[in-house]
Amino acid sequence: MPERHLPNRRVVIYYNQLSGRARRLAGRYQLFFENAVADVTLLPSSASSVRDQTQLIQVCEGAHECVVIGGDGSINIVVNALIQANLQAQVAMTVIPVGTGNDFARDHGLKRWNWRMNANITTLTEAVCHVQSEGLSRYFVNHVGTGLSVDLMRLQQHWLKQSAGRLSYLIALARYLFGSMTSRSRIRRGKYWDDGQFVALGRYIGGGFLVHPHADRTDAMLARIRVPKMPRWRQTKALLNVLKGRIETTAAIEFERGKQFQIGDSEHALELDGDIYFHGPATVTVSSTTILVSVPDLKKTKGENS
Template sequence: MPGEIAVLVNPAARGGRSRGLLAPVLHRLRQGGAEVSVIVGESADDALERACTAVAEGPDALVAFGGDGLVHLAVQAVAGTDVPLGVIPAGTGNDIAGALGLPRKDTLEAADIVLRAEPRTVDAARIGKDEWFAGVVSCGFDSRVNERANRMTWPPGMARYLVALAEELRSFRPIPFRIDLDGEIVEQEAMLVAIGNTHSYGAGMRICPAAVPDDGLLDVTILGAVPKGEFLRTFPRVYRGTHVTHPAVVTRRARRIALEAPGVVAYADGERVGPAPFVCEVVPGSLRVLT
């Protein structure tokens, strides 16, 4: 689909290692006949403002060159519009790209898909009044680990997350959740609750393994209260999606989910949204993607 393409860039993706991948991608897009402009913000808010301005001018596509966080930002600009979203995965996890069937590790192949693909209509969902998400909302143990890791300045990279995980596990207690699933009320103590438009987050954790992005529904996974030892034995199964067979795991589907829980902060597509209570609601067919 050569035409006018705006490329939204996160120069910090992969700890800055993605910068060397950008020039070949831009060359491939231009070589394929696209007229390419590059958007780099001075902050997330500035990048979003620039992306929204670009989308308002009606390009043939807005392409996110980065990880899930940048895709999340791009979705804020294109959801509910006619401008399709392209994704060139250049982050650490790239879970949304994987759920859309895009290559997660080959940026040039992803650029070729942008050039030749036809837009596909999928769902996006709202969390609260003003925020969209395309992947997974997490809250509970995993979001508390994120909160702890974000407060830490050392060690760097994934090691910081592992240290935060170990520290959070020592003090964590199951959380009392109240969840409204299209009018069905679930009240229970749980380790975590995940709401998925797509199936995975956190670099390959298939938390909602049956979720698909175009069925008009959100998948909900509830991991009930279990002893810490059992939690440590069960949680690694999330990488295969087999955790859903554990007796403490409940899965549901709904269009609208209202969640209440004390001391819980929600993360959507790996980005901090804010504390509960909140409402998630799917908007079928609200996102056009190049796949």
């Protein structure tokens, strides 16, 4: 049976205040943990990621688990708070996916909102990556991108995400491919130009697009993807192949794996896990820091159900 009693266990629930579903699930999880005799702290998001990160540092002190009810941006805020407070080896992060993309949750097979209530859990030690640019730095758990990914964010307005969900990524990509070529954010690379540059830790970016098929979060290897400037028809064909999971066999897309990469230029913004934080150029590395992530213990659950 799933664990029912968590005496003396401190749990923080951080949730996306702008999502009605996240607010409802926060109440349900609060009741679940309180019934398990756990000490629960609820923390709604605010309009400021800096404020949220500061508050998380305070409330996670002495906690055992931080439940994130939101999307990849919310996960990024929690991870950076735990690392800044040096709590990443003490506080396990549990993700309840309520975002639009949910790439981190998808990478871990977390689909149902109530998985934490109905399954035995285990804790994995996983890698994170670090981005540094002109004295600014931040950690990420999915990817960092510039050019194409930032342009797609601007084409994927809030109302579109709210109404279309994951489909909003495909709609934004179609608007990008068939829209104005002159409005694209092109990244200079020596004598050449890229329409997009990405460095991925996980398998998915942008709501489930498979860009790093052999990613392993426990033994991290980064993938750098470059989308060179090219004719519209050729780029459309290449990106459609990427959508089909064929990125490594798409000759027009440059794909390589490693532990450290350079990305971006001084003129364009970088987005980390779906939010913009600073400009390039930046150095991206696999960090020596690791985090704890709660996932279902499938072996134990299957054993009890057999």
